[in-house]
Amino acid sequence: MTPVDSWKAHSSKLQRSLNTLCCATVISLSAASSWGAESPLHQRIDVAIGAGLTEFENLAADDAGDAAFARRLYLDLAGTIPSAEQARQFLADGSPDKRAKLIDQLLGSPHHARRMQYAFDTMLMERRPDKHIKADQWRNFLRQSFAEGKPWDELVAEMLTADGSDEQSRPAAKFLLDRELKTDAMTRDLGRIFLGRDLQCAQCHDHPNIDDYLQRHYHGLAAFLNRSYLFTDPESKQASIGEKADGTVKFTSVFTSESDETAPRVLELPPIEDPPLADEPYTVKPDKKVRSVPVYSRRLQLALAMTDSSNVAFRRNIVNRLWAMMMGRGIVEPVDMSHSGNPPSHPALLDLLAEEFHEHNYDVRYLLRELALTKTYQRSSLYKVGAENLADDRFAVALLKPLTPEQLAWSMMQATSLTDATLDDLKTQYLLADAENDPAQIEDLLWQEEALHDSLKSHVDTFVGFFGVAGIQTSQFDASANQALFLRNGAELQNWLEPSGQRLTAHLATLDGPQLVDEFYFSVFSRPPNAEEVQQVTMFLEEYKENRDAAIEQLVWAALSSAEFRFNH
Amino acid sequence: MRRNQGCNPLEHVMARRQFLGGAAAGAIGMGVLGHHAQAVQLKRQEKRILQVFLQGGVSQLESWDPKPGTVHGGPFQAIPTSVPGIHISELLPNIAQRMHNLSIVRSINIKSNDHEQGRQFMEKGRRVGDFPYVGAVASKYLTPADSQLPGYVHVSTRGITDVAGGAAFLGARHGQLKLEGVKPPxxxxxxxxxxxxxxxxxxxxxxxxxxxxxxxxxxxxxxxxxxxxxxxxxxxxxxxxxxGRASKQDLDRYGTHDFGRYCLLARNLLENGAACVKVTHHGYDSHAENFNFHLEQLGEFDKPFCMLLDDLKARGMLESTLVVIYSEFGRTPKVNVRYGRDHWGTAWSVALGGCGIQPGAVIGKTNDTGTAVADREVDAGHLFHTYLQAVGLDSTADHDMPGRSIPIGDPSAESIKELLV
Incomplete structure (x- = not known):
């Protein structure tokens, strides 16, 4: 039995695993049946957001409108802006449930799995340089996991149980292996990333400013891993995780000099005492040449304890993070500073989301769907006159979300038509490469997504280099001169603006008047222009008409460099 | 013996050659800054930091803490300086004449002999964790509102990657703008x-x-x-x-080699409002031929650095500019079989002066053979507090970030008070 199988057995989640196998249909059914009397979650979310503020509805922003909704949703769920064609199609669709349909369509797309791969890679590894597990393997593991709708607790269990010795599960071990089992990094990140608590300052003493971050919390988490170590195979040089059968965690406060010892424990949950040491405590005895494996592993207790139903912090953390991804800030913000001095903006809402997420088997897609269906998500980012002073944490207006480096890269490639042009090339190449190649293949969405990704990945990496931040991720927006120089003068963007082949600039050059402006607005901003905008663009092109091609390039550059493009709004 | 990045003797040789070949390009022209702007700059008397990083780990025995005549003291003599009683290595004759502008801390023990750990500790004042570098902190708190430049600029030849430009949670704006020598970004x-x-x-x-x-x-x-x-x-x-356009007079004084040009560029950047300029001088990781290397390296370092110091002083900027000469660690008080010295974080020195620093002081000491700190042991945490307090920042305060406050300096360390004015 693999560790994850044993996790499944132990955590009595067989029923849940079965549900997961046929998740898409089961979810809507079970949502309908078990919550028959109650309104759907997205409606209860809106009620919770409105509660407590009189006249909320009068102050809250209007609906975003279909065009703004579609652009926002494409970015949040599929990681890129829609093409002009997709945007137009959505606007033209007259069906009343078209927003729900788009949500489902995007959640089921291979682009969604990629978007989640990017988001969770950033959240879990924080753009640190590779150490022991190749990023590609790890990212593939994440993408596959989201593609198959793996529940969050199961995904985490896989990450915390994999020891790197087995090829199949090895990619999942990146979280632990790339932190090299170093107590500081390990413990802090377990607390921050899975429990929403930055316990670093509680390493040497109870936190000086935060009443509920205690030294025993830090060391309780450390105790799960204190016996584990980085083992490097002398022959293959491959790193994996070994573990000893003994070792305790003692700590002393540098303030009070009080000492204590702790067994593994998650925050205030009961400590998990070791069973009596067996006569032969090792399955594989420690030796320089082998990875030692104890009969009783503290590390394997971690996945169980972390994902146990009693560990409410675990699910509150992830629903808060998913909320922040969709809404622009956490209900607890910063997302890794959950404590009594920094309470949630909407405590009942956080409880509601956590419990519903638990009920629905830690199904990420279910939660994203419900969030996207809320009025809260679908509001305009334009505040109502008179509501300008409402705090961000009221969620009365859609917050501006800076595009991630990946979203920015893909959106710029989409807007300039590099994406579509590349896909056409890839299709042609595929068919020409071998007469036996199946023409049906090139219509397969997964094939398309993967082929495009592989072909354009280096551009995405370039954007990550300029716009990505390694280390603790915050929701703060920051922009450097270096980034602006890259957008102003860098080779990438300049290249994409050249009017050749199917590029947007080449296509626009074949158009004229309002038609040109309309195509330009749909391609870059996913919406039709208003009269003032038509006039403005027309005037600009008129002013530089001696060199029309250059003027069109400058027009597209200015739009790509605008705030409207930089932020998901 | 450890063989980290930058330790390969071959690489040293290559760097030498590049230097010899690359020194030919010269240009004549005036400094770009007009007198008016200079006057405005001076009037404001903003504070700033100049860091000179001797990459690889300069030997304290061949620089700030010579032990001539001892078993592992090496062949070089100690010479008197402009401050009675302070002797430094004869490899730094120009600095010796200007010792009254600088001070030395001889009692550093960072308890690490690893390039990367040492460098991170010296920059962040903390051993672990995502904390901003001194330069990023300076950028955040010292950059004038109307500055023409990013706050933190690093002039260096070779790539050492600084995660997020050393800005950590202070954000990309405060990360270092890295210049590859005298080339525009x-x-x-x-x-x-x-x-x-x-x-x-x-x-x-x-x-x-x-x-x-x-x-x-x-x-x-x-x-x-x-x-x-x-x-x-x-x-x-x-x-x-x-x-890197420079006048003939400047080039005559600073020299036409890379480091001379970097120092001239640093002067320009500081005059133009950069809050922290870091200049890296590569190639001190002398596991072999330590003495030849230091003779050559410090020979290249000593004069241009002193010209920069003189110019800062002549412009009235020294009293508002903290100057720090540092490494990631020192070198062993034991000569190995290849006439090299290895990594040594246990008892070594930095020199600093200018803004907020008591001039002509020596803090702490090592024992007679340089194998341990004998008095006033400090580490990079203390230095970090000292740098920031020297430029008037309260390093014991917190960075006030949304939703959290993070102590600027390590709360378990404090500044070297006797070194501050």
Missing amino acids: GNLAPPEGVDALADAGRDQLRLQFNQRFVERRSKALTEAYDASYQQAAKLMSRKEMFE
Whole structure:
């Protein structure tokens, strides 16, 4: 039995695993049946957001409108802006449930799995340089996991149980292996990333400013891993995780000099005492040449304890993070500073989301769907006159979300038509490469997504280099001169603006008047222009008409460099 | 013996050759800064930091803490300096004449012999964790509002990657702008086919797009975004500042080799409002032929550094500029079989002076053979507090970040008070 199988057995989640196998249909059914009397979650979310503020509805922003909704949703769920064609199609669709349909369509797309791969890679590894597990393997593991709708607790269990010795599960071990089992990094990140608590300052003493971050919390988490170590195979040089059968965690406060010892424990949950040491405590005895494996592993207790139903912090953390991804800030913000001095903006809402997420088997897609269906998500980012002073944490207006480096890269490639042009090339190449190649293949969405990704990945990496931040991720927006120089003068963007082949600039050059402006607005901003905008663009092109091609390039550059493009709004 | 990045003797040889071959290009011209701007700059008396990083780990025995005549003291003599009683290595004759502007801390023990750990500790004042570098902190708190430059600029030849430019949670704006020698930063020239007029036209259009977008939207984010374009435009308009044009007089004084030119560039950057300029002088990791290497390296370092020091002083800037000469660690008080010295974080020195620093002082000491700190042991945490307090920042206060406050310096360390004015 693999560790994850044993996790499944132990955590009595067989029923849940079965549900997961046929998740898409089961979810809507079970949502309908078990919550028959109650309104759907997205409606209860809106009620919770409105509660407590009189006249909320009068102050809250209007609906975003279909065009703004579609652009926002494409970015949040599929990681890129829609093409002009997709945007137009959505606007033209007259069906009343078209927003729900788009949500489902995007959640089921291979682009969604990629978007989640990017988001969770950033959240879990924080753009640190590779150490022991190749990023590609790890990212593939994440993408596959989201593609198959793996529940969050199961995904985490896989990450915390994999020891790197087995090829199949090895990619999942990146979280632990790339932190090299170093107590500081390990413990802090377990607390921050899975429990929403930055316990670093509680390493040497109870936190000086935060009443509920205690030294025993830090060391309780450390105790799960204190016996584990980085083992490097002398022959293959491959790193994996070994573990000893003994070792305790003692700590002393540098303030009070009080000492204590702790067994593994998650925050205030009961400590998990070791069973009596067996006569032969090792399955594989420690030796320089082998990875030692104890009969009783503290590390394997971690996945169980972390994902146990009693560990409410675990699910509150992830629903808060998913909320922040969709809404622009956490209900607890910063997302890794959950404590009594920094309470949630909407405590009942956080409880509601956590419990519903638990009920629905830690199904990420279910939660994203419900969030996207809320009025809260679908509001305009334009505040109502008179509501300008409402705090961000009221969620009365859609917050501006800076595009991630990946979203920015893909959106710029989409807007300039590099994406579509590349896909056409890839299709042609595929068919020409071998007469036996199946023409049906090139219509397969997964094939398309993967082929495009592989072909354009280096551009995405370039954007990550300029716009990505390694280390603790915050929701703060920051922009450097270096980034602006890259957008102003860098080779990438300049290249994409050249009017050749199917590029947007080449296509626009074949158009004229309002038609040109309309195509330009749909391609870059996913919406039709208003009269003032038509006039403005027309005037600009008129002013530089001696060199029309250059003027069109400058027009597209200015739009790509605008705030409207930089932020998901 | 450890063989880290930069330790390979071959690499040293290559670097030498590059230096010899690359020194030919010279240019004559005036410094770009006009007298008026200088006067304005001086009037403000803002504070700033100059860091000279001797990469690889300079030997304290061949520089600030010589032990001639001891078993592992090496062949070089100690010479008297302009401060009675202070002796430094004969490899630093120009600095010796200016010792009254500097002070030495001889009692550093960082308890690490690892390049990367040592460097991180010396920059962040903490052994572990995502904390900002001294330069990023300076950028955040010392950059004048109307500065023409990013706050933190690093002039270096070879790539050492600093995660997020050393800014950590302070954000990309405060990360280092890295200059590869006297070359403008990347993407500083407008793309081919976009002349100044077209560039201005498209930027005007960008602003028009923004204008409509920001109506009835929160301004904080959009303003930060626009500020980055303004900063980029300022850099583009001052491209020549980075190109290392220098007058014949300056080149005569500083020398025409790379490090001389870096020092001249550093002077320009400091005059133009950079809050922290770091200049890296590579190649002190002398596991073999330590003495030849130091003879050569410090020979290259000593004079241009002193010219820079003199110029800062002549411009009245020294009293508002903290100057620090540091490494990631020192070198072993034991000569190995290849006449080298190895990594040594246990008992070594830095020199500093200028703004807020008591001149002509020596803090702490090592024992007679240099194998241990004998008095007033400090580590990089103490130095970090000292640097920031020297430029008037309260290093015991917190960075006030949204939702959290993070102590600026390590709360378990404090400044070297007797070194501060």
